[in-house]
Amino acid sequence: MAAVGLAACTDSGSEQEPAPTQQTQGVSPFTGLRAAPGPVLAVKIDNVPPARPHTGLGAADIVYVEQVEGGQTRMLAVLSSxxxxxxxxxxxxRESDLELLAQFGRPALAYSGAQSKLRPLITAAPLYALPPGEAPGAYFRGSDRPAPHNLYVRPGRLLAEAPRAEKASDIGFRFGSAPEGGRNAAEETVRYPAARFSFNWSPGVKRWLVSMDGTAASTTDGGRSSAATVVIQHVTVRTSQFQDRSGSVSPYTESVGSGTALVLRDGKAYDARWSRNGKESGTEFTTPSGDRLNFARGPVWVLLTGR
Structure with missing residues (x-):
C-alpha cells in the first residue's frame, strides 16, 4: 500500500475522558476529548467498494456520510484534533458539502475536483478550496488500485496552504453522561439506495464497529473503523441542479432545518430531534423532552439519510 498513516491513528476506544464539557480549554468541541486547538480540515472521501479499505480515516473527529449519484455514498471526514x-x-x-461545511467557519477542503458549473459556488463559499490544482504537492496517486480510486492527500502539507483555516469551535455537539431511557441496541443498519452501513456495539472497546455493504470496514493504517457515537440523522434528500459526467443528477442533502434522529452510544439507541437554524449555525440534538442530548466522548459518525 502506497499510503501509510501514522501509528497513532487507531480506532481503539482507549481515550481517557477529559474535563466535564467540551467548552473546557484544551478539549475538542468535535469529540469531547483532550486536544490542542487545531485548524479544521475537511476531506471528501471516495466510498465505492474499489476505494476500500480507506487510509487515515481513523484520525477523523467527525465522519459525515452523504448520498451521491446512483444511490452510492461518499464521506466527508472532518479533522482537527x-x-x-x-x-x-x-x-x-458536491453542492451539499458547502451547506454542511459553513458551520465550521472557514475550514480547508481537500477534494479531487468538481463539476464545472459548481466551481463558482465553491470559490464563493467560506472555505479554503484546495484540490490538486491548487496544492499539487499535497496529493499523490497510490499504486495499489486504479484511478480514480487512488488519489491521496497529505493533510499536513495541505494545511500549510491554508494557514488561516479556522480552528475547531462549537458546532452544537455536547458530550457527557448518557440521557435516561434509550433501548438496548447491539446493532443498527442504515440503508441508502445502493449502499448499506451497519454499526455493531463492542463492549470490549466501547465503540460501534463499522461495516459497509455487509463487510467489516477497516483502514490500512489503524485497524477496524469505529465510532463512539453514531447519529442517524433523517434529512431531506432532493435533486440538485447539477449532474455528474454520465448525466446522472446529483442529490442535494439538506443539513439546515429540523427533523428526527437516532443517536447510538454506549450500546443503546436514543430517539432524538435535530435542529440547525442556518448555514452558519451548528446542529443541536435534543431528547424528545427538549433537553440537549449528550454524545459519548470520541469520534462521531453522522449518517445523513432521507426520511
Missing amino acids: RLPAELGPVRSA
Missing part, C-alpha cells in the same frame, strides 16, 4: 500522514482516497465535492 490530529492528522494522519495520508488520507484517502479523495474524490470530488
Whole structure:
C-alpha cells in the first residue's frame, strides 16, 4: 500500500475522558476529548467498494456520510484534533458539502475536483478550496488500485496552504453522561439506495464497529473503523441542479432545518430531534423532552439519510 498513516491513528476506544464539557480549554468541541486547538480540515472521501479499505480515516473527529449519484455514498471526514500522514482516497465535492461545511467557519477542503458549473459556488463559499490544482504537492496517486480510486492527500502539507483555516469551535455537539431511557441496541443498519452501513456495539472497546455493504470496514493504517457515537440523522434528500459526467443528477442533502434522529452510544439507541437554524449555525440534538442530548466522548459518525 502506497499510503501509510501514522501509528497513532487507531480506532481503539482507549481515550481517557477529559474535563466535564467540551467548552473546557484544551478539549475538542468535535469529540469531547483532550486536544490542542487545531485548524479544521475537511476531506471528501471516495466510498465505492474499489476505494476500500480507506487510509487515515481513523484520525477523523467527525465522519459525515452523504448520498451521491446512483444511490452510492461518499464521506466527508472532518479533522482537527490530529492528522494522519495520508488520507484517502479523495474524490470530488458536491453542492451539499458547502451547506454542511459553513458551520465550521472557514475550514480547508481537500477534494479531487468538481463539476464545472459548481466551481463558482465553491470559490464563493467560506472555505479554503484546495484540490490538486491548487496544492499539487499535497496529493499523490497510490499504486495499489486504479484511478480514480487512488488519489491521496497529505493533510499536513495541505494545511500549510491554508494557514488561516479556522480552528475547531462549537458546532452544537455536547458530550457527557448518557440521557435516561434509550433501548438496548447491539446493532443498527442504515440503508441508502445502493449502499448499506451497519454499526455493531463492542463492549470490549466501547465503540460501534463499522461495516459497509455487509463487510467489516477497516483502514490500512489503524485497524477496524469505529465510532463512539453514531447519529442517524433523517434529512431531506432532493435533486440538485447539477449532474455528474454520465448525466446522472446529483442529490442535494439538506443539513439546515429540523427533523428526527437516532443517536447510538454506549450500546443503546436514543430517539432524538435535530435542529440547525442556518448555514452558519451548528446542529443541536435534543431528547424528545427538549433537553440537549449528550454524545459519548470520541469520534462521531453522522449518517445523513432521507426520511
